[in-house]
Amino acid sequence: MEITVNGKRRHVDAPGETPLLWVLRDELRLTGTKYGCGVGLCGACTVLMDGAVARSCTVSVQQATGVEITTIEGISEDGGHPVQRAWVEEDVPQCGYCHAGQIMAALALLSDHPKPNDDQIAGAMGPILCRCGTYPRIRRAIHRAAKLGEEG
Amino acid sequence: MGDKQGLSRRRFIQISAAGGGGLMLAFYVPGAADRLLDVSEPERRFNTFVTIATDGTVTVKIPVPEIGQGVRTSLAMLVAEELDVEWEHVGVTQADAADDLGPHPFAGGSRSVRAYWLPLREAGATARAALLGAAATRWDVLPDVLETRPGYVVDPRTRRRLAYGALVEEAAANPAPGNVSLKDPSEFRLIGTDRRHLDTPAIVRGNIQFGLDTVVPGMLRAVVARCPTYAGRVAAFRDSAALSVPGVQKVVKVDALGGTEDRPYSVEGVAVVADSTWAALQGRNALDISWDRGPNSDESTDRLHELCRDLVGRRAETFREAGELDKELASASRTVEAVYHAPFLVHAPLEPMNCIVHVRGDGCEIWAPTQVPIPIWRNAAALLDMAPEDVVVHVTRVGGGFGRRLSFEFVLEAIQVARQVDAPVQLVWTRQDDMRHGFMRPFSYHRLKAGLDGQNRITAWLHRQAGTSRYAFREGEEPGRSEFREGTYPAGLNPAYRLEYALAESNLPVGPLRAPGLNAFTFAAESFLDEVAEAAGRDPLELRLDLLSEDQTLPYGDEDVFETARLRRVIEIAAEASGWGTPLPEGRGRGIGAMSTFGSYAAQIAEVSVDDDSGAVTVHRVTCAIDCGRVVNPNGVRAQAEGGVIDGLGAALFGEVTVTNGAVDQSNYSDFAILRYHQSPEIDVHIIDSDAAPTGAGEPPYPPMFAALANAVHDAVGARVRRLPIRPERVLEALAEARTGPA
Numbered sequence: 052m053e054i055t056v057n058g059k060r061r062h063v064d065a066p067g068e069t070p071l072l073w074v075l076r077d078e079l080r081l082t083g084t085k086y087g088c089g090v091g092l093c094g095a096c097t098v099l100m101d102g103a104v105a106r107s108c109t110v111s112v113q114q115a116t117g118v119e120i121t122t123i124e125g126i127s128e129d130g131g132h133p134v135q136r137a138w139v140e141e142d143v144p145q146c147g148y149c150h151a152g153q154i155m156a157a158l159a160l161l162s163d164h165p166k167p168n169d170d171q172i173a174g175a176m177g178p179i180l181c182r183c184g185t186y187p188r189i190r191r192a193i194h195r196a197a198k199l200g201e202e203g
Numbered sequence: 204m205g206d207k208q209g210l211s212r213r214r215f216i217q218i219s220a221a222g223g224g225g226l227m228l229a230f231y232v233p234g235a236a237d238r239l240l241d242v243s244e245p246e247r248r249f250n251t252f253v254t255i256a257t258d259g260t261v262t263v264k265i266p267v268p269e270i271g272q273g274v275r276t277s278l279a280m281l282v283a284e285e286l287d288v289e290w291e292h293v294g295v296t297q298a299d300a301a302d303d304l305g306p307h308p309f310a311g312g313s314r315s316v317r318a319y320w321l322p323l324r325e326a327g328a329t330a331r332a333a334l335l336g337a338a339a340t341r342w343d344v345l346p347d348v349l350e351t352r353p354g355y356v357v358d359p360r361t362r363r364r365l366a367y368g369a370l371v372e373e374a375a376a377n378p379a380p381g382n383v384s385l386k387d388p389s390e391f392r393l394i395g396t397d398r399r400h401l402d403t404p405a406i407v408r409g410n411i412q413f414g415l416d417t418v419v420p421g422m423l424r425a426v427v428a429r430c431p432t433y434a435g436r437v438a439a440f441r442d443s444a445a446l447s448v449p450g451v452q453k454v455v456k457v458d459a460l461g462g463t464e465d466r467p468y469s470v471e472g473v474a475v476v477a478d479s480t481w482a483a484l485q486g487r488n489a490l491d492i493s494w495d496r497g498p499n500s501d502e503s504t505d506r507l508h509e510l511c512r513d514l515v516g517r518r519a520e521t522f523r524e525a526g527e528l529d530k531e532l533a534s535a536s537r538t539v540e541a542v543y544h545a546p547f548l549v550h551a552p553l554e555p556m557n558c559i560v561h562v563r564g565d566g567c568e569i570w571a572p573t574q575v576p577i578p579i580w581r582n583a584a585a586l587l588d589m590a591p592e593d594v595v596v597h598v599t600r601v602g603g604g605f606g607r608r609l610s611f612e613f614v615l616e617a618i619q620v621a622r623q624v625d626a627p628v629q630l631v632w633t634r635q636d637d638m639r640h641g642f643m644r645p646f647s648y649h650r651l652k653a654g655l656d657g658q659n660r661i662t663a664w665l666h667r668q669a670g671t672s673r674y675a676f677r678e679g680e681e682p683g684r685s686e687f688r689e690g691t692y693p694a695g696l697n698p699a700y701r702l703e704y705a706l707a708e709s710n711l712p713v714g715p716l717r718a719p720g721l722n723a724f725t726f727a728a729e730s731f732l733d734e735v736a737e738a739a740g741r742d743p744l745e746l747r748l749d750l751l752s753e754d755q756t757l758p759y760g761d762e763d764v765f766e767t768a769r770l771r772r773v774i775e776i777a778a779e780a781s782g783w784g785t786p787l788p789e790g791r792g793r794g795i796g797a798m799s800t801f802g803s804y805a806a807q808i809a810e811v812s813v814d815d816d817s818g819a820v821t822v823h824r825v826t827c828a829i830d831c832g833r834v835v836n837p838n839g840v841r842a843q844a845e846g847g848v849i850d851g852l853g854a855a856l857f858g859e860v861t862v863t864n865g866a867v868d869q870s871n872y873s874d875f876a877i878l879r880y881h882q883s884p885e886i887d888v889h890i891i892d893s894d895a896a897p898t899g900a901g902e903p904p905y906p907p908m909f910a911a912l913a914n915a916v917h918d919a920v921g922a923r924v925r926r927l928p929i930r931p932e933r934v935l936e937a938l939a940e941a942r943t944g945p946a
Binding site: 065069070078083086087093095122123124135139148149150154181183184185186188 | 845
């Protein structure tokens with residue numbers, strides 16, 4: 052079957068019930084999206100499907116045909132997306148494993164709410180676990196990304 | 204040394220650790236050449252740790268695995284400072300397992316900056332001296348008249364200068380300079396300044412390679428089916444269904460290794476090897492295995508609760524004592540007594556265990572996210588009956604350590620699979636595997652009893668611990684030593700004290716978790732200090748400061764010291780910054796926790812509110828003060844403090860692993876929760892300005908958090924929870940007890 056990832060049509064051989072996460076990682080070698088729990092609890096596998104967050108470990112590749120899938124590798128050419136820049140400026144990551152998922156969730160949040168309040172941030176970011184405890188920096192980075200986004 | 208190409212053509216200065224803790228500078232010429240020949244890359248290695256290219260870029264080889272503690276940045280700063288280069292020109296590579304990586308080439312003990320503070324600065328200074336020497340030769344002057352500016356050797360008299368890159372060839376051809384001097388701290392340009400972590404730009408682009416992300420051409424994937432009961436065995440299995448799952452290539456047996464039959468280091472299982480992770484998982488689901496549940500099938504945390512409650516109620520073996528405790532307790536005006544419990548915990552790092560092993564006829568290559576590359580290297584060589592130089596261990600980035608990756612049973616599994624398959628094998632543990640088949644922070648009960656005199660001062664302090672021990676089966680070790688890691692504070696500050704330890708025998712696997720031997724201990728001791736304060740009618744802050752009021756330097760564990768002044772200081776600073784003593788609204792409270800861990804000192808004050816209908820605890824703010832001596836990267840220390848606070852809060856509020864019929868009950872982040880974004884408080888970190896020798900920050904902020912939280916809950920609503928985790932129902936129970944219990 053064919054799926055569209057980061058703007059490109061990609062042919063995949065995996066059986067239709069294979070979780071999208073494993074197709075992205077193993078077949079397409081897009082390892083930026085991470086495996087953390089396999090059951091949609093940790094958010095490490097978060098991608099966007101038609102701009103909305105999806106936990107790719109709970110979506111079959113069959114379900115992902117016919118939508119635009121965006122992964123961390125596809126949000127900018129050079130790391131220049133405001134969310135990525137804010138994440139660097141606030142030096143958010145420690146081990147770094149959760150941050151693809153965090154960034155995708157933040158991206159979706161800021162698309163829906165360019166100047167999010169704390170409740171909206173909590174709603175979007177609550178599903179994404181960080182085992183190292185970078186939440187205070189995530190918060191600052193989201194506010195900073197909102198400002199950077201405003202500045203265009 | 205891991206690099207098999209061109210090594211014989213290279214000449215380099217070797218810096219390694221000498222026995223007895225000193226540094227040895229060795230000049231090593233592999234091969235007969237007296238000068239540099241035919242080096243394939245346009246760069247020169249000055250020692251194991253520093254490479255400088257002809258364009259002046261500096262690459263520091265990092266000897267410690269990066270688990271998120273920031274060593275790839277902080278250790279590089281040590282080299283860059285003394286070498287005198289612009290930070291923007293510094294990059295890092297990760298060292299493979301090797302013998303010449305200095306004093307502490309593993310991630311643990313909050314020890315990286317502490318151990319490498321001098322060796323890496325000397326490495327940078329040696330390279331700088333070599334460059335100065337080369338310039339001096341070229342200009343025909345004495346080296347002492349020359350200076351450096353970042354990236355350049357300059358002659359201040361003539362203003363002429365040479366870029367490092369232009370000098371590297373000559374510098375590498377000279378004998379290694381001896382007796383290099385290090386900068387005075389007043390000259391530091393980099394050390395002590397906030398630096399962003401070097402890998403952040405790659406991380407935000409999804410370009411950073413963890414173990415699980417590593418791809419080796421021709422690689423297959425494997426997962427192992429293990430008995431739910433620890434140390435259970437395969438009685439029989441049928442693999443025909445598994446083999447007919449598309450993508451599955453082979454099914455192989457994995458033997459138990461190491462330890463004993465009842466307590467193996469690595470357990471027995473059946474591995475499914477496939478061309479994709481999903482196929483391997485599906486194949487595993489299709490295995491038909493009947494298990495022999497093994498020697499631990501009756502084990503349970505229920506049994507351990509009963510056993511430890513009993514043990515902690517009776518006199519146990521003395522671990523350490525001073526003064527006449529029993530006499531003091533007998534003659535005390537008042538005594539206070541309480542029992543605490545800290546459950547099993549798992550580490551649950553977000554990247555589950557995994558590694559890649561490729562066994563070839565002539566050697567073995569391993570890629571592992573690990574905290575201990577050298578033990579993997581040596582054990583792999585032994586298991587495969589190969590010479591160490593035929594085994595290469597690459598260290599990938601690690602998606603969280605916390606002590607879990609001090610163990611490498613997953614590598615032994617992978618080796619066994621890889622030897623039965625003619626391809627590299629990536630062995631993957633699922634989240635469920637990771638929670639159920641690793642090792643745990645020990646289970647313990649603590650009974651504390653204190654005596655107070657007529658002036659409400661503590662005269663006697665008893666701390667009796669009963670639990671499973673990391674040293675239970677270590678030959679020649681006392682089981683109490685791993686669980687009463689230090690014991691000096693607060694017990695040792697009292698005129699009479701006794702620490703007692705009773706081992707609860709169990710085969711369940713236990714091991715180190717962030718601040719091992721101190722995390723459970725501090726919950727009990729610091730909670731009890733508050734209970735003593737309450738009984739004595741004293742403020743918990745005032746009581747602690749009084750206990751620490753005399754400046755003393757006491758022995759602390761095997762190799763540290765405990766300085767009362769330094770713990771006092773972090774408590775004072777945290778208290779002031781938290782607004783201690785200022786009024787709080789009804790239902791809100793503050794609590795203190797403080798401890799010294801691995802030579803650093805941390806105090807935290809939690810501010811919480813408690814809903815007395817539901818028992819729910821909301822943490823509003825944590826104020827943390829940390830003294831880790833001279834700081835290399837303050838940004839990194841703040842990150843570790845924030846992380847330690849959040850880790851501690853999550854464990855204190857949610858962390859508990861239970862065992863039934865020898866099997867762990869929990870399996871995912873649903874039943875072993877960690878703190879989430881919206882549960883995380885405001886965190887205010889104060890780093891003490893110190894010129895003491897650097898000590899670590901990864902573990903010290905963790906132990907105080909548990910008692911800070913329990914004490915804050917008590918301050919808020921008068922509910923004393925003595926059993927972790929602090930669940931709402933336990934808060935309600937404690938509230939009920941407070942209302943109906945004896946005055």
